[in-house]
Amino acid sequence: MHRPFTAEAEVAGELAALRPGLVPRYSAELPGARAAVLTRLWRAFTHEPLPWLAGRAAGRDGVTLRLADGRRLHGPHPDPYATSGYVTEVRLDDRPYADPVRLVTALGVAHGTDFAAELGHSAASLALSRAGRPVHPKEWPTDDWEWEQRVVDGHPYHPNCRSRPGFSVAEQLAYGPEHGPVVQLGTLPVPAGDCLVTGEWPDGMRDGGRLLVPVHPWQAEHVLKRPCGEGFAAHPLMALRTLAEPDGRHVKTALSARLTSSVRDISVYSVGQSATLSAFAHAAAARMDGLLHVTRTLGAVTADSPDLAAVLRESPQAYADAGRGERVLPVAALTTTGLPDSPAWLAGFTRLALTVGLSMLELGVALEAHGQNLLVVLSATGDPLRLVYRDLADIRVSPARLARHGVLVPELTGRTVTDDERALRRKLFGSLVAGALAATAGSAGALREALASAVRELPRTPDLVALLEEPLPTKALTLMRLSPGTPGDQWAQLPNPLR
Template identity: 80%
Template sequence: MHRPPTAEAEVADELAAVRPDLVPRYAAALPGARAAVLTRLWRALAHEPLPWVTDRAAGPDGLTLRLSDGRRVHGPQADPYATAAYVDAVRLDEVPYADPARLMTDLGVAHGTAFAAELGHSVASLTLSRAGQPSSEDPEEWPAGDWEWEQRVVDGHPFHPGCRSRPGFSVAEQLAYGPEHGPLVRLGLLPVPAGECLLTGEWPDRLRDGERLLVPVHPWQAEHVLKRPCERGFAAHPLMSLRTLAIPGEAQPHVKTALSARLTSSVRDISVYSIGLSATLSAFGETLAARMDGLLHITRTLGAVAAGSPDLAAVLRQSPQAFATPTSGERVVPVAALATTRLPGSPGWLADFTRLALTAGLRLLEWGVALEAHGQNLLVVLSPTGAPLRLVYRDLADIRVSPARLARHGIPVPELTGRIVTDDERTLRRKLFGSLVAGALAGTAGSAAALRGALETAVRDLPRTPDLVALLEEPLPTKALTLMRLSPVTPGDQWAELPNPLR
């Protein structure tokens, strides 16, 4: 049977045309990228509530999954908090598989073919991302600019099998726009009559043209979605989300653009709903930060605009660097970038950071606010010696707010509507624990053993609230990222329960 070209082969062919010097490095990086994606996929097969996995049996030689059709998949014991690629192959019955896309195809499950294509893109793009890295980068050298920290995150999401999936992006576009490749991206400016826009906050004069607002547009969006040229524009540094960019210059804002492409899991447009709530959420964030005694800062949304569609929208946001004192040598680092840098400091650094993060997250949760505190949204201010001093949080669009808890603590309830508002205890805890503990802290720790050690030390002095008791005693929730990709008709988040690292 003739198989169509794989994403790996297609990227290799394109690379030979646009950057032939990277072809040998691409070939060398391919096995490691396959193992990285396969490790993430094996984690999902081992721990997510996939309906066609009927039994999981651990033994001295690894883990065996029984499928609903009687077949078995065998691999190593699956550490749900491991970030290193440790799965080189698994066996479906007696056949070994090193290619995650081929494994997913041959599993033959519902919607598996489309997900297999995403896995193929993820492997190919991850290989390209690794191949394009300078070999001389020193993990002990601290970057000067905030965007440089962000661009160190080469592998993407530490637990998602689609960690680098970028379907719809050519090799040339990935090299031109992918933050890990270090480009300077020219954003376009599309003029739209102000009367046709939903605008919240303030829109700066430099992004106005008389009665028209100049909406920053990502060049990929302009070419593939809007199909409109943008003659005016400015250059900016892409951050790890790819669609958010840092405007060069001290104290310049970050600009979040609409990007109607599927990256990792989601299409990255900007909903009109989030634009409408942005000013209210920003003011609410300032109120919360003022109550945190300097423990946590929240970046302000300066202005947000939607021009009639999620495909044409933009958000201007305060840079997290505003909360560091550069003259004292402080740095603001996205938590996702911590694993890329060898940080100085005491042996208890991870426990200190974990205590800081849990203190802030649990205090807000007790008040009634559950942060989406994954490694991209959560940043830490480091001292010159690498000690974690305080936190910065950005992007309030996907938090959850409990009016009942706020009222119980005498905090004015903001005028919010829609998915953000909930008093459901399980929903609130899932939001924080899934993003902070199973996400940011686990990704920084890199293994169940390291996460357990940090948590055991960090929780000793924390107030024993009902939320902390749930964190200590119940399974740890995390988004079932693979189940969600295999359930395209099921809206919203789906969840898995991981073994509690403290039990």
């Protein structure tokens, strides 16, 4: 059957002009990329509270979803914690669909047209990422940015795991970390009096009375639409807009593009709170007996605009002893090491992560500890030693819990501050357990075994009881994309792997 002009065809056409030798590999990766996106989509359909689904029924051969209009959608038994592309086809009534774009288009749900286009971008970009990934040596990297660039598939559970609308193929190859590029950042001089600055802005990024704000080249071309001064070369990290400078420092730039769910700019609010949050979180982590470190925010600046802002952070490598052969890597990169294949190793890592996460939560700090924000320091032999956390913009802080522990409440405002126990637990459990740990385990069975082993040695706090006995919260990522008029996070409940 003739396929209409799609994101896949568009990428193929651009690739043929830029890297013709890569076209066969890209074409070969497309079926697997569609399956990866379809697997994430099926997870959403079988667990999220989507308004156009009227019922779910499990049978011996899979799960059947009843749509509000009477149609039936049938697919395999879902594993909400699986990360491989095990869903290769679902059936809408009697018609099979292997392409997530065609499936969502056929469903005809509200806001589905835009979502289907994003899914097309996701599958095409994922195939491009898999086709263009460099061949890495077997030896473990020494630089943190090398670990970051080994993560190819993006978000482990979001159907838009690799959606990069607004990025051409040339731009994906030039800026996508999985392609291993070096990015030349620019700088834009802004009068210091026109900027909000927190922390210390380095002398090397000043020009008299002006501050030199680092700018991503994509942002300069597509959003600011103005040339920038010469900046410096840097290595893009998992977050795409965050890069490692030659001196090791990390710089987070504004990138006003929708990647997965969100537009990646930097709010004036987050810049204003960055120094206070950094000092507070650094002190809180010091209570964790050396098991947790938080990368310090060195300085942040905004020219009173989320489109022109930057944050400077220390490198997580500061918390690994290279002389002892230690390595620090994002949790999302653990699957590239083979270490999680060992049940004993996975249980030990899970115990470390839960010990730190639940201790911080008990103290009054809910970390958004997903596989990108949470890093682990490994010994020379691969043992998990301690954790490093970065990017404090989306943590939650509970004044009531802090007060119970005699901790001075920081001067914070807005969304960061809450005493809502459900919101605090959702933040940690949804990111750490349903996110980082689940993706590292790779399946419900492996996650169940790791959790069962780890929780036996943890203090039985009310938070642990909730983790053991209640459904596991996770962000309803597809519902959020299909609800553009609803602000904030929306949530789904996954079956508790321990029950």
